[in-house]
Structures are given as structure tokens and as C-alpha cells.
Amino acid sequence: xxxxxxxxxxxxxxxxxxxRKDCNNVSKAIFGKFCFKTVEMLSxxxxxxxxxxxxxxxxxxKGVHYLSIGAAGFLMLIxxxxxxxxxxxxxxxxxxxxxxxxxxxxxxxxxxxxxxSFMPVYDYTYTGKA
Numbered sequence: 001x002x003x004x005x006x007x008x009x010x011x012x013x014x015x016x017x018x019x020r021k022d023c024n025n026v027s028k029a030i031f032g033k034f035c036f037k038t039v040e041m042l043s044x045x046x047x048x049x050x051x052x053x054x055x056x057x058x059x060x061x062k063g064v065h066y067l068s069i070g071a072a073g074f075l076m077l078i079x080x081x082x083x084x085x086x087x088x089x090x091x092x093x094x095x096x097x098x099x100x101x102x103x104x105x106x107x108x109x110x111x112x113x114x115x116x117s118f119m120p121v122y123d124y125t126y127t128g129k130a
């Protein structure tokens with residue numbers, strides 16, 4: 001017996017053990033019994049481990065604390081880059097009288113992959129006289 005879940009097709013492509021079947025314009029992925037049981041078991045173990053956080057050894061709790069501080073710092077860095085991007089654009093736009101549109105990390109807020117968000121580093125358009 002196979003278990004059926006409706007999931008987005010992009011996720012289905014990422015897992016090699018999934019088969020694609022179209023039914024009423026909905027992508028379906030069929031998990032094999034082994035894959036389903038493995039995901040179920042790992043999910044339950046993960047949930048139990050998170051619930052037992054107060055019983056973790058101090059070294060593990062400290063590691064999770066540092067990991068969360070690092071993740072928060074990374075998010076602040078990305079938000080800071082976004083603020084810097086718009087501040088530089090606004091400053092140069094006003095100083096040039098609306099003729100220069102300079103974007104630092106133009107793809108930072110676009111729907112692209114992580115590395116593509118930082119390429120190219122800058123882009124500009126000058127609409128004034130040469």
C-alpha cells in the first residue's frame with residue numbers, strides 16, 4: 001500500500017524517490033512505504049527532542065543558543081543590506097536630481113536563488129546628458 005500526499009511539484013522534483021502523477025491539475029507525489037515511514041519516524045524523534053530541550057546537556061543548549069544568535073545575526077545582516085541598498089539609492093537619486101538610478105545588489109529583493117541575490121553587485125542607469 002502506498003501513501004499519497006499532495007505537495008508542490010518543485011518539491012517532488014527535488015526528491016528522487018517520488019513519482020509524478022497529474023490529477024485535475026494537481027501534482028501528486030507518491031511516497032514509497034519506506035520513505036514515508038522514515039520521514040514519519042524522523043519527524044516524531046525531532047518533535048520529542050525539541051520538547052525535551054530543558055533536559056539537554058548544557059553544552060548542547062549552549063550550541064543551540066550560539067546557532068540561534070548566528071541565525072539572527074545573519075538575518076540582521078540581510079535586512080541591513082536591504083536598508084543600505086535603498087539608502088544609497090535614495091541619496092544618489094536626490095543628489096543627482098533624479099538622473100541617476102544606482103542600485104547596490106539589484107537582485108537582493110527579487111525572487112531568485114540565494115547566490116543570485118548578490119549578483120551583480122551594482123547596476124546603474126543615467127538618464128541625463130552625457
